[in-house]
Amino acid sequence: MPAANPYPLTGHVPIRTHVVRADQADHRDWLREAPVCPALEKHHIAHVGVWESRGPFELSRPDQSGTFLMACLSGSGFVKADGQWRKIEASQACLLPPFVTNAMKFSGNEPWRICWVRYHESRESNPIVSSASPVLGAYDPWPVYRAIQGLHAECTGEGLPAHLHLWTELIHSHVLRFAQPHQADPRLWKLWRQVEDSLAHNWTVDELAARACVCREHLRRLCQEELGRSPMQHVTFLRMQRARDLLSTTDLKVESITREVGYQNPNTFSNTFKKWVGWRPSEHRR
Incomplete structure (x- = not known):
């Protein structure tokens, strides 16, 4: 079972920017100052964000309680998927199902920039990952990145409910575009x-x-x-x-x-x- 500290991280701490969370239930330090958007709860999204790493690090999360989409903006790093380390580069995305170990590492010279959408799902619910979902594939990360930016700007600005709803719907739809491709063979x-x-x-x-x-x-x-x-x-x-x-x-x-x-x-x-x-x-x- 997971240890008392289920999120071990070694090396430099990545710089997280434009993080938005669904509620205040998660008390980890890096989420404490993130603005709250209750509209994310409609799609069971726990948090979204952007980060950049400029130094070596390795991060492991046992028993990740929700689907995790990571899209690479620039640079490259590694994510553990299907029991092995897989390289993820610019214009690629990685999709991990819930209740598996989520691990990533970076040791390159060029900064690694990613954006992510993290869901929170119960063991009894059907996750968005299906038999047609890829684990790693080509993906344009900029639409979901800009949607996360827009949501963060609205949360730290006027915070109009209608606008928060639209940004949230846009983020979720970009995840589904990768997780549930309609043009599959x-x-x-x-x-x-x-x-x-x-x-x-x-x-x-x-x-x-x-x-x-x-x-x-x-x-x-x-x-x-x-x-x-x-x-x-x-x-x-x-x-x-x-x-x-x-x-x-x-x-x-x-x-x-x-x-x-x-x-x-x-x-x-x-x-x-x-x-x-x-x-x-x-x-x-x-």
Whole structure:
């Protein structure tokens, strides 16, 4: 389970600017002076903001309680996604599902500038992350960046409710544009629906390609372009999401969940869950 201080940070503290929070419930120092915008609560957004890092740092947040979108404005850094460190550069975004470890690090010479939108979701609710959501992909960060700037300016200015509502809607819509792409290849959308319905099945790349009516290499390219994962990595992602939901919302034994999401060996399942989520299934349930 998370330690007493669940947000360890080493190195230089990033410079945070234009941070806006939904309420005053979070008492961390870096949020204490941020203006409050209750309109964010409509979409279960905990806070939004922009930061810049000019020195090496590493940050880890166990059990992040909501979907997290990070969009890179300039420079580059690394974020831990799907159990591995992934590089994120300018004009890219990374999307992390809730209740996984959120970690990032930076050690470059050029300043790393990002903007983010952090949601707060319960374990029983459906997050905005879906089977069609990418983990890492191309993204124009400037519209959501300017919307965050606009919200911050309104919060520290007149604070008109109608304007706060419009800025909040704009921010949320830009997140959905990345998290729930409507232009995704229909072959992939149909394929992942089939996989979600039969996670216990022993899926292989050849069968996935046959179901999508494409060759293996074309399926690999499609998945990398639209999801930032290989086909089998995305199968694992869907299995871990289902396992996380079952652990959170049911009393099923871990052994039963293991079989339901396609694993025969409980140790293999437990190790995979820890790699992707950040801790073991029994710890997640507690």
